Amino acid sequence: GDHAFDQKDLLSYVEREPRIIRPLNYAREAPGRGHAVVEDRRGRKVLVAQALGQVFMSRPYDDPFSALDTVLRAHPPGGMVCAAIVDIHAEATSEKMGIGHFCDGRTSLVVGTHTHVPTADAQILPRGTAYQSDAGMCGDYDSIIGMEKTEPLRRFVTGMTRDRFSPAEGEATLSGVLVATDDRTGLATAIEPVREGGRLMQTHP
Structure with missing residues (x-):
């Protein structure tokens, strides 16, 4: 997503590693590629692409x-x-939904x-594309979007920065979606949110 090149080592690594893609609409001069066609264990080809949204994002990316x-x-x-799988990495749910309907029947x-x-809107759109506005993170949900809570709370309450953010290191939840597709059409036949382990799976009496 928008953090694709936060780690400078990735600038050279992304050119050599076919399993890593960067956003399609990142700067044209950026290394790497924005989509890939990969094969699953049965030899079926799958397109994977990612695009960055424009609404409320920190810089003006190209049109997704x-x-x-x-x-x-x-x-x-x-x-x-x-x-075909599209990851829309964006802030605004309206823009994500717009991408979903734009791609409906095409992915x-x-x-x-x-x-x-994670959002609670997993669905199959009218023309057969599975959709969810946000899959959620894989990490410790006893946190503030994955960060240890002390410093983010200090900044919210006081408006002042003291330390760097540090990742929360409690039990992780794996979040995502499971989608079944029709091999003939490539369209979705089912979608189910995946949440395994960690705090999102805990229930109270």
Whole structure:
């Protein structure tokens, strides 16, 4: 997402590692690629692409709709690929939903990331694309979006910075979505949120 190149080592590593993609609509001069076609264990080809939203983001990225349109036209599900997955890394749920409906019938799944909190809107859109506004983070939910709580709370309460943020290190929850697709059309037949372990799975009497 927007943190793709926070670790400077990735600048060279992303060029050599085919399993890593960067956002499609990042700067054109950035290393790496914004989509990849990978094969699953049965040899089926799957398109994976990521785009950054523009609304409320820290810098003006290129248009995610046109960037995705170019890639999806070249990789229709049920044609060159058996399935297509789009990760829309964005702040605004309205923009994520816009991408979902823009891609409906053209991808197997559109799933949002960036806000770290899983949403309760998993669904199959009218033309067959599975959708969820945010899959949620994989990490410790006894935190403030994955960070140890003391410093974020201090900044909210006082408006002042004392220390750097540090990751919360309690029990992690794995969050995501499980999607079944039709091999013939590449469209979704089912979607189910995945939440395993950690605080999101705890219940109270």
